[in-house]
Amino acid sequence: MADMAIILQQAQRSLVIARKDIRIYYSKGPVVIFGILFPVFLFLSFTIGRQLAVDFMIPGLVGMILFFTATSISPIVVPWEAQARTLERLMSCPVRIETIIIGDILASFAFGVGISVLPIILGLFLGVTISNSVIFALALILAAFCFASLGNVFSIPPTNMPSTVNMISSVVKFPVVFISGIFIPLDQLPAWGQAIAYISPLTYFTDIARGCIQGRAHLPVAVDLLVLLAFTALFLVVAMKLHQKTMPRRI
Amino acid sequence: MDNDVAIQVVNLTKYYGELLAVDHISFTVRRRELFGFLGPNGAGKTTTVRMLTGVIKADEGGASILGYRAGSLKAKQVAGVVPEIANAYADLSGWNNLMLMSELYGIPASEARQRGASLLQDMGLFPRKNDAVKAYSKGMKQRLILCMALVSDPEVLFLDEPTSGLDVQSARLIKDLLRSLNARGKTIFLTTHDMDEANQLCDRVAIINKGRIVAIDAPEKLRMATSATHSVEVSFDNVVSPEVLVNIPGVNTVKKLGDKYRLYTANPGELVVSLVNYSSSHGLKVISLNILEPSLEDAFVALTEKEAKHG
Numbered sequence: 293m294a295d296m297a298i299i300l301q302q303a304q305r306s307l308v309i310a311r312k313d314i315r316i317y318y319s320k321g322p323v324v325i326f327g328i329l330f331p332v333f334l335f336l337s338f339t340i341g342r343q344l345a346v347d348f349m350i351p352g353l354v355g356m357i358l359f360f361t362a363t364s365i366s367p368i369v370v371p372w373e374a375q376a377r378t379l380e381r382l383m384s385c386p387v388r389i390e391t392i393i394i395g396d397i398l399a400s401f402a403f404g405v406g407i408s409v410l411p412i413i414l415g416l417f418l419g420v421t422i423s424n425s426v427i428f429a430l431a432l433i434l435a436a437f438c439f440a441s442l443g444n445v446f447s448i449p450p451t452n453m454p455s456t457v458n459m460i461s462s463v464v465k466f467p468v469v470f471i472s473g474i475f476i477p478l479d480q481l482p483a484w485g486q487a488i489a490y491i492s493p494l495t496y497f498t499d500i501a502r503g504c505i506q507g508r509a510h511l512p513v514a515v516d517l518l519v520l521l522a523f524t525a526l527f528l529v530v531a532m533k534l535h536q537k538t539m540p541r542r543i
Numbered sequence: 544m545d546n547d548v549a550i551q552v553v554n555l556t557k558y559y560g561e562l563l564a565v566d567h568i569s570f571t572v573r574r575r576e577l578f579g580f581l582g583p584n585g586a587g588k589t590t591t592v593r594m595l596t597g598v599i600k601a602d603e604g605g606a607s608i609l610g611y612r613a614g615s616l617k618a619k620q621v622a623g624v625v626p627e628i629a630n631a632y633a634d635l636s637g638w639n640n641l642m643l644m645s646e647l648y649g650i651p652a653s654e655a656r657q658r659g660a661s662l663l664q665d666m667g668l669f670p671r672k673n674d675a676v677k678a679y680s681k682g683m684k685q686r687l688i689l690c691m692a693l694v695s696d697p698e699v700l701f702l703d704e705p706t707s708g709l710d711v712q713s714a715r716l717i718k719d720l721l722r723s724l725n726a727r728g729k730t731i732f733l734t735t736h737d738m739d740e741a742n743q744l745c746d747r748v749a750i751i752n753k754g755r756i757v758a759i760d761a762p763e764k765l766r767m768a769t770s771a772t773h774s775v776e777v778s779f780d781n782v783v784s785p786e787v788l789v790n791i792p793g794v795n796t797v798k799k800l801g802d803k804y805r806l807y808t809a810n811p812g813e814l815v816v817s818l819v820n821y822s823s824s825h826g827l828k829v830i831s832l833n834i835l836e837p838s839l840e841d842a843f844v845a846l847t848e849k850e851a852k853h854g
Contacts, residue, residue: 298616301649308646316634377630381691384596384626385647386619540599 302391309387309395310402317365317372318403322458327364328407331356331469338475350415351501352474354432357411359469359494362404362436366443367461369396370535374452374542389539390532393444397531400440408432420505427513428504434520435497441527442493448531450538473498478510493523549574549699549730550595554604557590564590566754567604572732577725579745579762580734581843587754588734589627592703595732596624608699620648623697625688625705627734633677637668637687640676641694648695655694662690666716682713689717699730706740718744738840742766748839752847765842773811774835777818778803780828791817803831 317323335353370392373379382392412422422428446461471485472494478486489495496516503509509516550572557565565587572578582588593599595606597614611618631640638659645655663669666686676684685705692700702721706714721744725731735741741748742762749759758765785797788804793814798805808814811834822829837845 305647305649308643312632312635312643315639316632376633377628378632380593380598380626381624381629381631381688382647383598384619384622384624385644386616386649387647388616543593543598 302388303394305385305387306391306395306398309382309392310398313365313369313396313399314402317369317399320368320372322368322454323364323403326458326462327361327403328357331360334469335474346415346418347420347506348477350411350418350420351498351505353411354408354415354501355435355472355494355498356469356474358404358408358432358436358497359439359472360465361407362400362439363443363446363461363465364400365403366396366400366440367446367457368454369399370444370447370539370542371452371454371457375454379539380543383539383543389536392539393531393535397437397440397444397528400443401436404436404440405432408436415505422504423507424504427500427517431497431500431504431513431517431520434517434524435493438493438497438520438524438527441524441531444531444535445527448534448538450541452542468492468494471495473502473510477502477508479508493520496520496523547573548610549576550578550606550608550732552591552595552604552606555591555594555601555606556603557587557594557599558602559590564754565594565601568751568754568756569604570749570756570759572730574730575725575728576746577721577731577733577744579741579748580732580751581736581738581741581748582734582751583736583847586751588736588751589703591751592624592627592701592732592734596622596626596701598626620695621698623692623695623700625685625692625700625702627703627707629688631676631679631684631687631691634675636673636675637663637679637683637690638672640687641691644691645694650695658696659690659694662693665720666690681708682710685709686713686716689720693724697729699732700724701732703734704736705733706735706737738838738843742839750843750846757846757849758842762839765846766837766839768842773809773837774805774807775811775814775818776800776803776805776831776833776835778830778832779822780830783827791821793817805835 335356339349370379373382443461446464447457449460451457471488472492473489478489478495478499481489496519499510500513500516503513548571553569554567555565556567568591580588580591594601595608595613597619600614606613608618609621611621631637632643635643641659642655645659660669663672666689668683668686668690671679671683676687679687689705706717718740721731721733733744745762747759747761748765750757785799785804788794788806789797793808793810794806795809796807806814815832815834818832819829
């Protein structure tokens with residue numbers, strides 16, 4: 293019982309930290325640039341002039357925007373706080389390091405989900421239909437949490453320079469976009485291309501989105517969801533274990 | 544666990560790579576005590592506070608705060624912290640920073656609002672409570688950080704150099720607040736390298752040097768125990784060279800301070816007689832003559848120098 297009370301107390305404090313992050317970091321330049329503007333321009337540069345169908349473009353656009361927005365805040369909060377000298381104060385509060393990590397992930401998750409609604413509305417306005425909106429919403433929520441957790445993994449190296457973390461995350465994020473069925477559907481990839489695609493969590497969200505919007509999924513939806521869940525658990529465990537070691541070294 | 548003990552430190556040790564930053568220190572701070580932790584820069588003060596407040600882990604030994612293991616949620620819950628180099632969130636207002644802290648400590652909103660307003664009033668920040676902290680001066684920021692440490696009404700307060708580099712008014716406000724908190728029964732652990740501050744505020748001080756505690760006692764007792772640093776301050780109506788003064792019986796060292804000389808001695812009474820004899824035999828007139836007790840600073844220097852020689 294006591295353990296459950298502590299879990300609930302820490303969950304509540306994670307929400308407090310997430311709200312603080314939302315107030316402070318949503319308007320920061322790197323978040324807006326890397327989270328919103330970059331994926332939109334990247335997508336436009338690959339799709340304009342290619343005569344692609346709207347129901348092909350929207351799943352890719354949603355996947356890409358979700359991936360970039362959900363990974364835009366969680367990598368930078370910890371180094372930013374260390375640099376701004378607010379981290380030590382936060383760490384001396386009655387919160388666990390896991391509580392801080394979950395709070396940062398939740399802020400990034402909310403940003404990802406909130407911004408991804410825009411391309412979905414755009415798609416609906418352009419006439420696309422979502423065949424199974426419950427599965428689609430579930431996948432969107434799970435993927436946003438998965439990507440936000442991945443973003444937090446990028447901030448594990450104990451550097452206090454947000455720009456260094458942005459560089460690390462960009463090195464991973466850009467290749468991921470190209471191997472995840474955003475621009476080329478999985479069916480059209482050669483076998484070796486598909487093998488690479490399977491190591492990207494974005495592949496599984498894009499596959500569900502294509503299934504719900506285009507009616508053409510490459511994998512069964514249950515497999516996509518389970519793999520997304522497994523990736524989420526992996527990123528969360530790695531983030532929590534390794535931040536335990538590196539966060540005190542930032543002080 | 545003794546109910547009168549607020550902070551118990553046993554064999555606390557921290558290494559940074561090869562460097563032994565805190566070397567198996569042990570001490571006890573009683574409840575309602577204002578305890579000073581003095582040391583030169585790099586002595587291990589901040590590392591100790593960080594271990595006590597749970598920001599970093601000790602490599603050996605441990606500590607408890609009101610009986611709770613240092614670093615545990617319960618220990619953090621009963622403590623308020625003003626870190627050495629800490630900032631409030633610059634993008635948030637002073638008020639929102641305070642409310643953030645109260646939420647992280649689980650303080651009910653109505654209680655937090657009441658206590659927050661009262662603290663901001665006491666610290667002279669209430670009229671600026673809705674301004675973003677980035678517009679605050681350094682003194683205002685430090686006063687806000689103190690308010691943030693107090694909004695949970697902690698039983699034990701850790702402050703790491705809270706008045707360092709502040710303007711006189713802010714430093715005085717903070718010192719007055721610490722005195723009144725201590726009078727209301729709060730235990731205060733204050734690290735500082737300011738001897739006057741420790742002397743004015745603390746019931747007891749520990750002196751730490753190179754990671755080791757070299758003395759713990761009341762400031763007055765430490766001062767008096769440093770017998771070698773008694774001194775006599777004298778000025779004459781004419782110029783006298785320090786080389787002459789150092790030859791007067793009983794004088795250990797001579798220091799020139801403006802138009803005065805400070806003569807260090809083990810026996811100030813005898814030295815006064817010698818000085819009077821010397822001045823009358825050399826046709827000099829004594830303008831002023833004072834026997835000085837050793838200051839806490841003298842005690843500090845003597846103790847840390849002794850440690851350096853032994854180390």
